[in-house]
Amino acid sequence: MPTADVRVTVDSVVLTVQEDTLEVLLIKRKYEPFKTKWALPGGFLETSDKSLEDAVARELYEETNVSNVYLEQLYTFGDKGRDPRGRVVTVAYLALIRQEGFELRTSSEASGVAWWPVNALPELAFDHERIISYAHQRLKYKIEYSPAAFKLLPDKFTLRDLQMIYEGVLGKAIDNRNFRKKFLNTGVLQELEETTQESSFRPARLYSFSEEDFEKLPDRPVFVFS
Amino acid sequence: MPTADVRVTVDSVVLTVQEDTLEVLLIKRKYEPFKTKWALPGGFLETSDKSLEDAVARELYEETNVSNVYLEQLYTFGDKGRDPRGRVVTVAYLALIRQEGFELRTSSEASGVAWWPVNALPELAFDHERIISYAHQRLKYKIEYSPAAFKLLPDKFTLRDLQMIYEGVLGKAIDNRNFRKKFLNTGVLQELEETTQESSFRPARLYSFSEEDFEKLPDRPVFVFS
DNA sequence: ATAGGTAGCGTAGACTTGACGCTTACTTGA
DNA sequence: TCAAGTAAGCGTCAAGTCTACGCTACCTAT
Numbered sequence: 001m002p003t004a005d006v007r008v009t010v011d012s013v014v015l016t017v018q019e020d021t022l023e024v025l026l027i028k029r030k031y032e033p034f035k036t037k038w039a040l041p042g043g044f045l046e047t048s049d050k051s052l053e054d055a056v057a058r059e060l061y062e063e064t065n066v067s068n069v070y071l072e073q074l075y076t077f078g079d080k081g082r083d084p085r086g087r088v089v090t091v092a093y094l095a096l097i098r099q100e101g102f103e104l105r106t107s108s109e110a111s112g113v114a115w116w117p118v119n120a121l122p123e124l125a126f127d128h129e130r131i132i133s134y135a136h137q138r139l140k141y142k143i144e145y146s147p148a149a150f151k152l153l154p155d156k157f158t159l160r161d162l163q164m165i166y167e168g169v170l171g172k173a174i175d176n177r178n179f180r181k182k183f184l185n186t187g188v189l190q191e192l193e194e195t196t197q198e199s200s201f202r203p204a205r206l207y208s209f210s211e212e213d214f215e216k217l218p219d220r221p222v223f224v225f226s
Numbered sequence: 227m228p229t230a231d232v233r234v235t236v237d238s239v240v241l242t243v244q245e246d247t248l249e250v251l252l253i254k255r256k257y258e259p260f261k262t263k264w265a266l267p268g269g270f271l272e273t274s275d276k277s278l279e280d281a282v283a284r285e286l287y288e289e290t291n292v293s294n295v296y297l298e299q300l301y302t303f304g305d306k307g308r309d310p311r312g313r314v315v316t317v318a319y320l321a322l323i324r325q326e327g328f329e330l331r332t333s334s335e336a337s338g339v340a341w342w343p344v345n346a347l348p349e350l351a352f353d354h355e356r357i358i359s360y361a362h363q364r365l366k367y368k369i370e371y372s373p374a375a376f377k378l379l380p381d382k383f384t385l386r387d388l389q390m391i392y393e394g395v396l397g398k399a400i401d402n403r404n405f406r407k408k409f410l411n412t413g414v415l416q417e418l419e420e421t422t423q424e425s426s427f428r429p430a431r432l433y434s435f436s437e438e439d440f441e442k443l444p445d446r447p448v449f450v451f452s
Numbered sequence: 453a454t455a456g457g458t459a460g461c462g463t464a465g466a467c468t469t470g471a472c473g474c475t476t477a478c479t480t481g482a
Numbered sequence: 483t484c485a486a487g488t489a490a491g492c493g494t495c496a497a498g499t500c501t502a503c504g505c506t507a508c509c510t511a512t
Contacts, residue, residue, distance in 0.1 A: 006232070
């Protein structure tokens, strides 16, 4: 049996939450196949890449200017026929960031970079819609069993900000009072002296999260809300 | 930048529990590289494989005679230098089976097939030790949050059998009385009329698990034991 | 008959969960 | 100046779950 003549690509699904909307970072393709369609940032594994992680970080930087983010392996897609150019195996990665920290820049290889709401995507190239849906699933899970939410928030945030992340990702409303109570009980939040002043309502206390303190907890808290 | 000249392999980590020992299915390599070392069943993606799942099932069958098992994607390994033959990206899969159901057969491509205790492995080819360790981690997790344990058991089993699976996988003792109580409360066990007679002690009631009934439960039970 | 060991039942206290009533503190507009 | 509006934040209660652990039941071998 002939060994398949195959190429490997790495794609990144970069997610963020804006207000209470989950968004994904996409680029507009400049070349065929799928010219003018939107797609996940990514590309072929190159000889110089020491690892898949290196490769996906490189591609993300080249195509969107986003760098220095934690990329976690999501899933590998290798069905025949998913790329018209031939057999392509794609290793997809997931990153969670907050938009404010990054300045998007379109590369010469693309004709656009933008955030798109996951619930209102344009027409996508390849099987990227499926990959994004898989990433969304994974995030729903991660946010309940890991401190993933804090990657989507600035260093200082209010309980309301945090709750909006959960509501945006899970797509459901959560009881405000139980959310507050349960989260404060987990012991992962550091209460700060400061409060917000932005809104026209009562100012809210700011909190911070420390990865270090989290690791020191005797038991991993669970962030599940009914 | 040159696109990497890369080949893709698929490997399967097939796990089972014998008594209270977690074991993995390995083959002894007949050819270089790593001739005479033990390795995970697997091989190169071939042109005729419609999907990665097809490929890994085919390789597993060819090399060990094990077929018709559910293979779940585990992780993809692609670091430079992990295969002396060149750049190789390996998609690893995980399967859980009970030994009795399968008759191992050495293929002409290998010089042996055998079950090895995960805690007492021989010297392994490539980075397969790392892959197995990753699989063990995943199983520890899966067994607490999914009905994975039942894949490791025959259709009819006692509560003791079930507990031994948990103790073997998690590597710790569990309180017999709480285990029984909690598991019976999950509602996933079907009590049978029959009892065992094998041991020289009091016969134990047999139970069965039905995937269908499990799916019908309003909430997914959790199988975590302190 | 008894010893040894698994099978199996039950309880009490501590903790967690989910629903929800209510007060507090701020801004805005009449 | 003060009432209205809204988010921020506190507290309670009843139901359920978890854990540690005492105890009984049943079987075989000697």
